[in-house]
Amino acid sequence: MADLSGEASIEIAAPPERCFAIAADVERAPEWQGAMRGARALQRGGRPVLVETEIDALVARVTVLLRFDYDEPAGLSWHREGGDLKGLESGWRFAPAADGATLATYGLDIRLNRALALLRKGVRGPAEARVRTLLVERPLEGLKRVVEGR
Secondary structure, eight states: OOSEEEEEEEEESSOHHHHHHHHTOGGGGGGTSSSEEEEEEEEEESEEEEEEEEEEOSSOEEEEEEEEEEETTTEEEEEEEEESSSEEEEEEEEEEOGGGOEEEEEEEEEEOOHHHHHHHHTTOTHHHHHHHIIIIIHHHHHHHHHHTTO
16 A cells, blocks of 8 residues: 555647657756656666666655666556655556647555655644655656756
């Protein structure tokens, strides 16, 4: 069971292939993603497959080792292989929408380690909602801004 989870969608004025290309450039994601402060590929299979990330979730900075899977242009997903969290599963889905646009959906499920779970108890309510917004909605807004060239 996830400690923090969420899913949200946004329409982007570009085809799924363009959305996928930006989202799959994992090492550049910290430029627009929101909470991600760093991403360094440790293994490649053409694209980054194993990536060390640093995430700033307002209440704590965490380092997480993520394994990526790509399904071009429909989306990409990743899950935790190591690091400060107990578990993390996340990903993008891109579906064609009207007039050549894309419905981009971002989902996230996080399981906190014991220390972060204790810290979370002190940030229930509005602070927890801000963390969820940062981790789920900001990536959507950032991808839309970059893809649409704003």
